[in-house]
Amino acid sequence: xxxxxxxxxxxxxxxxxxxxxxxxxxxxxxxxxxxxxxxxxxxxxxxxxxxxxxxxxxxxxxxxxxxxxxxxxxxxxxxxxxxxxxxxxxxxxxxxxxxxxxxxxxxxxxxxxxxxxxxxxxxxxxxxxxxxxxxxxxxxxxxxxxxxxxxxxxxxxxxxxxxxxxxxxxxxxxxxxxxxxxxxxxxxxxxxxxxxxxxxxxxxxxxxxxxxxxxxxxxxxxxxxxxxxxxxxxxxxxxxxxxxxxxxxxxxxxxxxxxxxxxxxxxxxxxxxxxxxxxxxxxxxxxxxx
Amino acid sequence: xxxxxxxxxxxxxxxxxxxxxxxxxxxxxxxxxxxxxxxxxxxxxxxxxxxxxxxxxxxxxxxxxxxxxxxxxxxxxxxxxxxxxxxxxxxxxxxxxxxxxxxxxxxxxxxxxxxxxxxxxxxxxxxxxxxxxxxxxxxxxxxxxxxxxxxxxxxxxxxxxxxxxxxxxxxxxxxxxxxxxxxxxxxxxxxxxxxxxxxxxxxxxxxxxxxxxxxxxxxxxxxxxxxxxxxxxxxxxxxxxxxxxxxxxxxxxxxxxxxxxxxxxxxxxxxxxxxxxxxxxxxxxxxxxxxxxxxxxxxxxxxxxxxxxxxxxxxxxxx
Numbered sequence: 001x002x003x004x005x006x007x008x009x010x011x012x013x014x015x016x017x018x019x020x021x022x023x024x025x026x027x028x029x030x031x032x033x034x035x036x037x038x039x040x041x042x043x044x045x046x047x048x049x050x051x052x053x054x055x056x057x058x059x060x061x062x063x064x065x066x067x068x069x070x071x072x073x074x075x076x077x078x079x080x081x082x083x084x085x086x087x088x089x090x091x092x093x094x095x096x097x098x099x100x101x102x103x104x105x106x107x108x109x110x111x112x113x114x115x116x117x118x119x120x121x122x123x124x125x126x127x128x129x130x131x132x133x134x135x136x137x138x139x140x141x142x143x144x145x146x147x148x149x150x151x152x153x154x155x156x157x158x159x160x161x162x163x164x165x166x167x168x169x170x171x172x173x174x175x176x177x178x179x180x181x182x183x184x185x186x187x188x189x190x191x192x193x194x195x196x197x198x199x200x201x202x203x204x205x206x207x208x209x210x211x212x213x214x215x216x217x218x219x220x221x222x223x224x225x226x227x228x229x230x231x232x233x234x235x236x237x238x239x240x241x242x243x244x245x246x247x248x249x250x251x252x253x254x255x256x257x258x259x260x261x262x263x264x265x266x267x268x269x270x271x272x273x274x275x276x277x278x279x280x281x282x283x284x285x286x287x288x289x290x
Numbered sequence: 291x292x293x294x295x296x297x298x299x300x301x302x303x304x305x306x307x308x309x310x311x312x313x314x315x316x317x318x319x320x321x322x323x324x325x326x327x328x329x330x331x332x333x334x335x336x337x338x339x340x341x342x343x344x345x346x347x348x349x350x351x352x353x354x355x356x357x358x359x360x361x362x363x364x365x366x367x368x369x370x371x372x373x374x375x376x377x378x379x380x381x382x383x384x385x386x387x388x389x390x391x392x393x394x395x396x397x398x399x400x401x402x403x404x405x406x407x408x409x410x411x412x413x414x415x416x417x418x419x420x421x422x423x424x425x426x427x428x429x430x431x432x433x434x435x436x437x438x439x440x441x442x443x444x445x446x447x448x449x450x451x452x453x454x455x456x457x458x459x460x461x462x463x464x465x466x467x468x469x470x471x472x473x474x475x476x477x478x479x480x481x482x483x484x485x486x487x488x489x490x491x492x493x494x495x496x497x498x499x500x501x502x503x504x505x506x507x508x509x510x511x512x513x514x515x516x517x518x519x520x521x522x523x524x525x526x527x528x529x530x531x532x533x534x535x536x537x538x539x540x541x542x543x544x545x546x547x548x549x550x551x552x553x554x555x556x557x558x559x560x561x562x563x564x565x566x567x568x569x570x571x572x573x574x575x576x577x578x579x580x581x582x583x584x585x586x587x588x589x590x591x592x593x594x595x596x597x598x599x600x601x602x603x604x605x606x607x608x609x
Contacts, residue, residue, distance in 0.1 A: 024505070025501060126584065128561060217415065
């Protein structure tokens with residue numbers, strides 16, 4: 001009698017716990033579904049609106065003037081490549097050197113700890129403020145917008161990304177490798193530069209690729225630095241056309257062909273960024289990015 | 291021979307010295323940038339700060355022609371949109387992180403994890419365009435009327451869901467922001483969930499806990515500081531996000547109790563006005579807004595980082 005009662009109580013409790021479990025897990029699965037729906041919704045929209053815009057003209061002609069037909073994005077594409085390219089050239093050595101310091105020299109010192117902390121914060125600092133900063137120290141001094149200012153703004157965003165991935169990758173290199181090199185009489189800088197960095201090469205390249213992916217889509221820091229340019233120009237000392245700002249201006253404009261070009265550019269830039277991301281991940285499949 | 295060795299040792303010492311200080315300088319470069327940002331923003335913000343005083347942060351005035359400026363509208367917009375984004379993104383991220391670490395079959399973890407990371411890689415301007423052209427129309431047509439019909443009837447909160455259904459506005463900006471920060475919060479939650487020692491979970495399963503109970507009573511308490519850190523990191527991102535918000539917030543310099551109304555955030559104000567601002571009070575006021583944004587995000591991100599460092603330490607003692 002008594003046992004039966006307890007059993008009944010237990011069964012009810014068990015049923016309740018099971019129900020809570022089922023509800024919780026279904027909510028979790030629906031959250032995942034919502035996430036996937038958002039991703040596919042965005043990608044589908046991009047493809048539907050952007051794919052028809054991508055043609056030869058887009059890569060061979062500069063942006064059209066207001067109201068005129070046709071035109072492409074040549075100047076913006078070239079400008080973006082120039083900005084991101086120069087940014088990579090500047091930020092890669094700085095980022096790798098800083099990463100080397102944090103992992104090989106600074107290690108556990110408090111100064112390295114502070115640097116790490118600040119780097120992590122700069123990693124998510126608002127990019128528009130970086131744009132303001134470069135405007136204040138660069139554009140306001142030379143009194144005109146310039147491609148170099150855009151490069152500097154992008155580099156300030158890329159450096160923390162490279163520093164942190166480089167350091168994490170260097171830390172994965174086993175200590176015995178360093179010791180072996182020291183035993184052969186190699187000086188510290190050679191160990192750091194030619195042994196440790198070499199061993200972590202693929203990881204470091206991944207970091208640089210991720211940094212490139214991150215800055216290629218950045219719009220906010222370019223608004224007050226490189227600005228934009230309607231014409232084809234390779235002069236880094238003048239306002240420079242670039243894809244993100246062109247997309248921004250064209251998407252907000254009342255002209256239909258401008259809107260179309262904005263979607264084409266948006267598809268182009270997203271595909272480039274996603275592709276770099278996937279390549280970076282594939283290139284570095286075995287070791288884990290932390 | 292000895293002389294030659296000494297010579298080599300000497301060059302190596304010099305090389306070592308140069309190399310070490312070059313790397314050190316590069317590492318301090320980031321610190322210099324941070325200090326530089328704060329100092330240069332302060333210098334450029336000073337004229338407006340001294341002209342309007344602390345009242346700047348409590349004034350809703352934004353009169354470009356009359357030269358009267360106040361930051362309350364933009365600060366309000368920034369905080370409210372970020373808050374909405376957090377309210378929506380946190381439960382979703384938690385669900386996805388739970389799915390990825392506890393429910394998902396092992397073979398599917400990688401593709402799903404990558405998909406979430408790709409969502410994080412999509413440039414913010416794409417979210418903005420997507421929001422303006424594809425999210426706003428159905429949002430104005432179906433969701434806003436539905437919200438007004440359900441929550442709009444409740445006293446007090448009802449006022450949040452009143453007004454005309456334009457689609458564009460504070461609520462919409464919050465939703466787009468939620469989509470943007472979702473992958474950031476998710477990936478941190480997933481990372482911290484993964485460091486829970488399997489022994490703890492297995493013991494709980496061993497005494498008959500359900501998966502949900504394990505998550506609720508074992509995983510969550512163990513990772514609480516990491517989870518909070520992840521949420522704050524998401525908040526930091528949301529506060530400073532520019533492009534996604536600029537497209538959908540409506541860019542109006544007014545504060546309205548309704549969430550459907552257009553507003554502006556610090557970042558959207560900067561994006562819209564900075565390029566055309568005249569030297570003087572206007573430009574300087576924009577610098578004040580930028581400085582305020584930077585200081586707020588710095589504080590939030592530092593707290594987030596401290597939380598995550600605490601988590602890292604827990605990871606150290608896991609075995």
